[in-house]
Amino acid sequence: MTSEPPVQRALEGVTVLDFSHLLQGPFATQLLGDMGANIIKIERAGSGDMFRSMTFFAKWVGGSESPNFLAWNRNKRSIALNLKSKKVHDLIMEMAKTADVVVQNFRPGVFDRLGYGYEDFKAVNPRIIYCSGSGYGEEGPYVDRPGQDMLIQGLAGLIDNTGRGDQAPVPAGAGLADQIGAMNMVYGILGALYWREKTGKGQKIEVNLLAGMLAHLAQEYVAVLNLGQDLKRPNSGIGHPGMQAPFGIYETKDGYVSIAMSPFKTLYEVLEAPELAVYDDLATLYDKRDEVWEKVNAETRKYGSAELLERMLAVDIWCAQVNDIRTAAEDPQVRHMNMLTTYEHPRGGTVRVVAPAIRMSETQPVIERPAPLIGEHGREILAEFGMAPDDIDSLVADGDMTIET
Structure with a gap:
């Protein structure tokens, strides 16, 4: 009897400490996880990722789970920690010694004040790749503003380009700025990993939503700024x-x-x-x-x-x-590409999700884990980093780590 060879993953062996929340960072780390990276999602003790409490239609998958969170957090393990705790800070810096990548998308300055800036991680691991996502970059007149997707679409000019000229401009019906930001995170991280293979050096990557949106409006900017004519809806x-x-x-008669x-x-x-x-x-x-x-x-x-x-x-x-979402899900080309699949979630049940969008002949991305519960994998993650069971119990008892089951 012959057994199938083990499935290979392009990013197997790459460990990512993922502090991100909402959409931009989580989508980026999900893409890395689809390629086999070990994604350790470090959430806030108790409440977890903000997207866990947000939903569409005022409804919840399985009665309790956010479709927004389920969409962007597969192929990850969760640990929920109190980042303000000195004990937790020391623990994370110990984890960082053998990690490869850190991803965070807090507002500029927040993570540095907590002691989790690039220089903090670099001090314990010079090879670390630190990817920081924000709305507008880490300095400038808008640095303290909220960096939300629709706001960025409006600032960059996308909304003013969309809709009919005799009506109000219309935002895109999806989080394009966040998703472009996620792609830029992955683009930067993969480039940094390749450069580190050649030089042994880590680096800091800064990604912001406004810059990403501007880059994806390149042909519109080139046309307006070089042809002397404004776009008019x-x-x-x-x-x-x-x-x-x-x-x-x-x-048409029917659509x-x-x-x-x-x-x-x-x-x-x-x-x-x-x-x-x-x-x-x-x-x-x-x-x-x-x-x-x-x-x-x-x-x-x-x-x-x-x-x-x-x-x-x-x-x-x-x-x-022109399809709606439900019709598109049943489109013959979408079905042929197997772009809709499912995973089993402990609370959400069978969850229908969009599959990885790329095909690779040797290291095909796959979905191996559902989106995690808050802190679900805390004990196993800390055990992998060598923490004794009694010390893990102490973290839980002190409220510095929570585990949802």
Whole structure:
């Protein structure tokens, strides 16, 4: 009988002390955990990560668990500690001696005042990689402001680019600034790990939401700052303030479709609307884009979504159905990619989640652990770092560590 070879993980052997909360930091460490890193989530004793107390729809998975927390905290073990305790500080610095990465996204200055700044960790482990996430960076006029996702979208210019020009601007329907910040954390951490392999040196990484959002609006900034023209939201369903028709969202008999790139002639021929030929030059399609959108939308409404998509795809018009979340989860391509999966949670039961988004031929990311309970793994984590059972019991008795079961 042959046994399957052990599954390999790209970041196996990398230990991360994860002090982060809410979305930016936890998503970053979840991505590292999917690749096999040993993520030790260090939460506040008692209450844990702030996301545990926040939810959508005023409902809880399994009656008690936050979908927000469950989404960003798989493949981690939790230990819940009182970070203000001298005993806990000494314990964490002992753990840091053999750790590889520290991740935190407290407001600037908070962690340093508690004795957990980069220099504190570097003093016990010069090879440590310390990744700090914030809203606006660690200095400057906004350093003390709350760095929340929607606020960043507005400051960077994304919200003003979104929605119809005759209505209020609209924030994106997802935490894009936080999620981009998470990707930048991972980008920085992986680069630092590679550089450490070559030099033996650790370093500090600073990631902030505003800088990340600006970087992802690069083409909009280059266009406005170099072409001498401001972006202006259209009054129709055109999909971008800098684009000409037909780029946008259109109604059908039973829903909506998005239409991106194609020769305009190809589109009006598919729609059997030759009268639209009068608009067929680039300047007109921009200058009269709202008018063109209205004309095209009147034609798309004559078709069901499936029929219209079939007609457009047959002549290579770039188009797609506009799904809601539930429909997207059942989309044939999403199902083919196995992008929705489940894990078993001790309180939430069978939880449906989004699977890792990348495919690797040798070290495929996987989901091996559900999101943890508060401090669930405290005893086993401390035992791995050599702490005696009696000393662990003392931490619990003193209130410096809590364990939820």
